[in-house]
Amino acid sequence: MIPYLQERFTSPRWEMELFSIPKRIRNKGREEVTFDTFDWTRYEQYPIVQKYIQTYRDYLWWTRLRIQKPFDLIHAHHPIAGLAMKNVFPDIPLVQTIHSSYEKELILNGKIEENGPEHQFLVSLYREMEQKADRLIAVSQSFQHYLTPYVQHPQDIVVIPNGYDEKRFKPVPHENEVTQLITVCRLVPAKGLDILLQACAELKKRNQEFVLHIIGDGPIRPELEEMARQLDIYHETIFYGYTLHPEEFMPFFDVFVLPSRAEAFGSVFAEAALSCLALVGTEVGGIPEQIEDGVNGLLVPPDNPKALADALEKVIADPAYRYELARSACDKAKSSYSLSRAVNELKKMYLKFPH
Numbered sequence: 031m032i033p034y035l036q037e038r039f040t041s042p043r044w045e046m047e048l049f050s051i052p053k054r055i056r057n058k059g060r061e062e063v064t065f066d067t068f069d070w071t072r073y074e075q076y077p078i079v080q081k082y083i084q085t086y087r088d089y090l091w092w093t094r095l096r097i098q099k100p101f102d103l104i105h106a107h108h109p110i111a112g113l114a115m116k117n118v119f120p121d122i123p124l125v126q127t128i129h130s131s132y133e134k135e136l137i138l139n140g141k142i143e144e145n146g147p148e149h150q151f152l153v154s155l156y157r158e159m160e161q162k163a164d165r166l167i168a169v170s171q172s173f174q175h176y177l178t179p180y181v182q183h184p185q186d187i188v189v190i191p192n193g194y195d196e197k198r199f200k201p202v203p204h205e206n207e208v209t210q211l212i213t214v215c216r217l218v219p220a221k222g223l224d225i226l227l228q229a230c231a232e233l234k235k236r237n238q239e240f241v242l243h244i245i246g247d248g249p250i251r252p253e254l255e256e257m258a259r260q261l262d263i264y265h266e267t268i269f270y271g272y273t274l275h276p277e278e279f280m281p282f283f284d285v286f287v288l289p290s291r292a293e294a295f296g297s298v299f300a301e302a303a304l305s306c307l308a309l310v311g312t313e314v315g316g317i318p319e320q321i322e323d324g325v326n327g328l329l330v331p332p333d334n335p336k337a338l339a340d341a342l343e344k345v346i347a348d349p350a351y352r353y354e355l356a357r358s359a360c361d362k363a364k365s366s367y368s369l370s371r372a373v374n375e376l377k378k379m380y381l382k383f384p385h
Contacts, residue, residue: 031297031369032107034195038373047101050111051085051092059087065113067158073151078142082110082151089114103383105376109155116162123383126163127190128156130294131176138220138291156180165379169295170316176294188379191319192297193372194304196364201306202281208239209346212283212307214276214298215290217248222289222312224257228335229289229342231261236339238346240266243283247272280305284352285345291332293317303327303363308345308355310338320367326358 032048039046063070063086073079089111097118105125106112112126133142133152142148160166160181167188168174178184211230215221223244230242244254244267251269258264280286286302286309293315300320302309309327311317321327328344330337345352365371 031192031194034198034369035193035373035376038369039377044377049093049097051089055088055092057084057088059084059089059091061087061090063087065154065158067161068154070151070154073147076148076151078136078148079151082155085110086114090117093118103380105380109159112159113155113162123164124162125165125167125379126159127167127169128159128173128177128294129169129192131173131292134176134292135218135220139218153180157182164383170319172316172319173294176315190372190375190379191316191367192295192300193369194297194300194363194367195369196304198277199301199304200281201304201360204282206282206284208241209285209349209352210241210243210283211285211287211342212243212245212280212302213286213288214245214273214280214302215288217244217246217251217254219250220291222291222332223250223254225289225333225335225338226287227254227257227261227263227267229338230263230266232335232339233342233346234263234266236343238343240342240346242267243270244268245270245273245276277301277305280307283307285310285342287311287338287342289330289332289338290314290317296320299327300363300367303356303359304367306356306360308352309359310341310345320362321359325355326362327355 036046036048063083093114101122103123104115104119106115107127107129112124116124133149136142137144156177157180165188167190168177169192171189174187174189177187213226217223233240255269258267280302286307288298289312291314295316299309299311299317309321311321311327311329312332313329314332318329321329323329328341330341
């Protein structure tokens, strides 16, 4: 999203530079790290914490090396980047967007224990960001609520949903004889694809025809492929692996489905809506803020294969209903999640700072 934002800010009035750390810059930083609101060294023996701290050191090293001129404002989209930039430029206002709850995904993916040391370290960063940033932005009302226990002034968090360049998404009129289901995500337990495969197996038992297209890669891909074989839906399922621009062929499918167990916002739902697909998602995180059940998509409880199968059956069996949902989803996405709307909200915010 960020390069598209940058394009919209290109004018004589705005000069924006996109800054990030290249993949080749790793383990260069050696600077001592301290936080104002907690002692991170209590957790320093844990690999995830070590990775975060080393990333912080690398950002400090790379920032001091590459940025010489002062800026009027820094807007960070990663917590470590924001904290590092504020360390190097303490007098420049910092706007920090928090896009997701990395710790929640790690718990769901079985990488860390809930309330364990790594979890405590990661949620402690929210309070540090609140102290260092001049403005915190969350990408959904749900995520703002999620942050409440970890900050002192949750009421000051601004909600600005992600914005998407409508020109990237071009709905294509088409009629598929067999309903084409698509999901786009990282193949990790948090995305609930095991539930999706079970739901599709139920659809097959009900003699509903479909093809399921799974775009993305990740550590559980072999397990999912084996699960598809065991459920006897392997021939109805296509695993694509990672694809750089799924929006280019997303419009040729019929239904976007993702039974996530957690989503701060769920960007891919907005992208699918702009491609004019019917949406089926779970009642978690920011997804219900995008989908009004029965109006512009269907919502189901997480971890419920039968409920998911019932919802998918509705849109498979009734193409006219599916089209109405898709059209409503597209209309809402254009009005609520356009890039122009996000840019205008950011410009208004930026102008409130001295410059």
